Amino acid sequence: MHRRLWLSVAMLVAGASLLVAASFASAGTASHALKQGGIWKYGTTGASVQVDPQIAYITTAWWLEYSTAAKLYNYPDKPGPAGSTLHPEVASKFTVSKNGKTYTFTIRKGFKFSNGKPVTPASFKYAIDRVANKGLASPGAQFITDPNGTNIVGAAKVNSGAAQHVSGVSVKGQKLTVHLTKPDGTFMAKITMPFFQATSTALPLSQEVVTVHSANDLPSAGPYTYTRNDVNQLTSVRRNKFYKTGPGRHRPHNLQGLDVFWNQNEATLYNQVAANQVDEDPVPSPDKVQGLANQYKVNKSRFWAKSQNCTGYLPLNMSNSLFKGNLPLRQAVNYAIERAPYVGQAGPYAGDTWTHLFNPGVPGWRNVSLYKRNLATAKKLAKGHLKNGKITVYFRSSGTVNPAQAQIVRSDLQAIGFQSGNINMKGFSGGNIYTAMGVKGNDADMGVSMGWCSDFPDPYDWINVLLYGPSIQADNNVNYSYMNIAKWNKKMASAAKLVGPKRYKVYGQMDLDLMKQVAPLAATRTYNNRYFFSNRINPKSLVYQGIYQDFSIGAMALK
Template sequence: MLKNWLRTTTAAATLFAAPYMALAQDAPAQGGDIVVTYKDDITTLDPAIGYDWVNWSMIKSLYSRLMDYKPGTAELEPSLAESFDVSADGLTYTFKLRPGVKFSNGREVVAADVKYSIERAVNPKTQGPGAGFFGAIQGFDALTGGTSDVLSGIETPDASTVIFKLSRPDATFLHVLAINFASVVPKEAVEAADGDFGKKPVGSGTFVLKDWTIGQKLVFERNKDYYVKDVPHIDSFSVEVGQEPLVALLRLQKGEVDIAGDGIPPAKFLEVKNSPEGAEMIVDGEQLHTGYITLNTKVKPFDNVKVRQAINMAVNKERITRILNGRATAANQPLPPLMPGYDKAFTGYAYDVEKAKALLAEAGYPDGFETVLFSTNTDPQPRIAQAVQQDLAAIGVKAEVRALAQGNVIAAGGTEGEAPMIWSGGMAWIADFPDPSNFYGPILGCGGAVQGGWNWSWYCNEALDKRAVEADSISDPAKVTERQAAWSKIFTDVMADAPWVPVINERRVVAKSTRMGGEDNIYIDPTRVINYDAIFVKQ
């Protein structure tokens, strides 16, 4: 039963693993300290709250989870768990913990820590965006509804055993236990931090946070007590923030920086690519990504579906791909092309200015309207937002572009009624795990339309939510195709309501120094963004 279950949950991973794979370069060496740069500061390192593509990799390395992925792939394997078993009906999961694993405060990790950590992630008081992932666990509704402080479906009969009882089968559950929200934390450290655990993290992962100077630098050191031998390879990595991408790239070329986290500014891409060291410096690969514009369905006039459909028709997506030097393709649905369930036959909303104007007139806005389009302030995102601004002006919509730091945009999106439109570039959705459900619940489902959530369109279609639960309850390995078809129809039906403008499916481009070793897929890791556990310095 266990082998069949693993084969089912990794079926999707095998469909897109190949694009991430590259020829091995050098054998991993132990030692070395590297420098990584980002423009924006890190908002939090709390695994129950952090949910942007910059802090995601760091959180992954600070904490452990019952399950994890083989480096550079989306293939599941036990991690903090030594072994596990799944009942024949798919409703009971039993995990045995590895013995002797310790938090960075010296205390051993026990089963009660797993229960506490997941209950904390689900508890509405935490105001974390990941609660909905755990919706299949018995007691979820009681905890989220405020009638209980615990999840009745998590049992800890002894210090090394965790049992999950589900209210329905969930084909994604092993993946859920590998995402950051399932990271295990010690209750005493959370309470001692007094609301500031995101700045004082304690975990059992590959690295520990040694220093954080707000607005300047974070220093992570190798956890010498990590439970996997010879992992990680580097001794430390420092994250310098406040670095403009162009400056970071110049420093990388001079050997002062090892990874330019914000990538290569489009204006410099061809220059770097054609340089003598370009082939060694650039890592360019596919990712499960969709960049989109959210249309806040709680804010007029975006509460009108015809207005949302008109906006979809007004955006010239091909022009945006040109801004990115062709490192993207135009999107027409929430799912990216590599994701199982992607509907190749679906065409979405064609670029049609005249039809967009007609729809606005039908909606009662023949002369357009004024609105605000939020964007991050790191190049090229403001330029893309300005391109959208020009497209909207062509149909009479006057959009003020408000370019802010990433954390401020995320906060605005998670506050009902604050952000009419958001261009998600720089924060756009990259799959947490290789399953179509991940492109629905957190960003389009009712569970994500909450304070602090990532459903920035505040779209809630209860009928589609019900169908989503039914799709995820199809856990029979023989019905994988049926499940994918169910998800495919959910996403095309979402587009009838047009809460988003799907804009691009972007390739990820990372700039790294020539001294950095390892396969390309650990710099564009499908579940980690950058895999700090696997990267190494050539010796």
């Protein structure tokens, strides 16, 4: 699932006074009471994720990068509200010009990449150059080239291929200065995304790093670093030996490292965790969940369930012929989907049914049910709008839940008139479905078992990021519906300028209006994370980091 929950805009407008004197000392101190060392073994049924910091944009990838990245400001390894407050990390402070368009960061000395090279202000300038680079096609580019939001001077020019370096970012001594084309209250939330972490020039400017064999291949400056990445097999992180306690460097790093084993068999993985051969199954089989809850209780020892600021949905590709200019069919799909059994495939504690984009974690959300299943209405809307009667459906083939959900959707499509032989189901393992659907011109008419988690809890990140047409590029798109309607683009741009309660009110209504008047997707569910752990893990070390919506790797410890 794409990501992610970030700091609320209201917490950002404090400007230069934002916790300048704070540090991560409390988290680091607490770690000394826990066992040090050991390798945490994590298994998953899905395909591997991208590890390049300017490319990675999947939930699991950002969880890993929370342990490997060093950022200007970061979130502490703490649960609840304490973990959702930005603290200075590599930057000791920042100032904002009176016109709100220039941010100047003071960069600390002492941070080092895992190859031993020092982190400097230029390390952050290079990150921004890579994000903006046209050839690299980073999904992070949209967050610094948005004419209606954060727009760094010169970033759009680089993103168009007309330049190599972002002119609005400069370095002088220990100062990093970023010039915006206009004031933007969400800038700090965005510049602290993993895309903009300290980045080594060992990474090619316009080429993605995929294979990793040592700490020198993908240097990072956080407590951990990637030491191995064999695509679809094994990804390993280990302690960054150059990460030494000092100003800004107080994050816990109890484990020696963590190994992620990809493409595991669901039943085998469950049995291995039960037998304490693997330490974590992040998605236990639905038929096992209630038994785990009964045996271990919830959030006590080996079974845990935690909520996410995420919405599951079926994107409907409005650029391909089937759904293009076909509002009745898009509405028909919304009425046809059997949401209760769809969510039920994931088992107890998985989440609830949902019918519009904003979940309860999004400011401005409204408790409204728009599309209760009504097959008669769905059939009426679909009649005469199936075009050639053929549909291509991308679905997630890993595990047992995703294929089962795909079969429910297939059955629902047949119920509104599609013939079985005309429904082309294409399976993708794990997060590969996002890569495939992110390519402009792909042949998918819709996707199944997909979802979105906030990058930061502002409605902009749901509507403007997911549905704003001008942001569509050649690949790495997140507008999987490929919605690009001038009238709605204008409405989104106008809403982005609003502040305070009016902003949330307008976006909340737009969420409902989009679903009724455009229906670019069919919302299906909300989400909980569920975990099954081995008895090797120390449950007292489990710190659920709400921003990253997962347990902090650095805080985790074995018994």
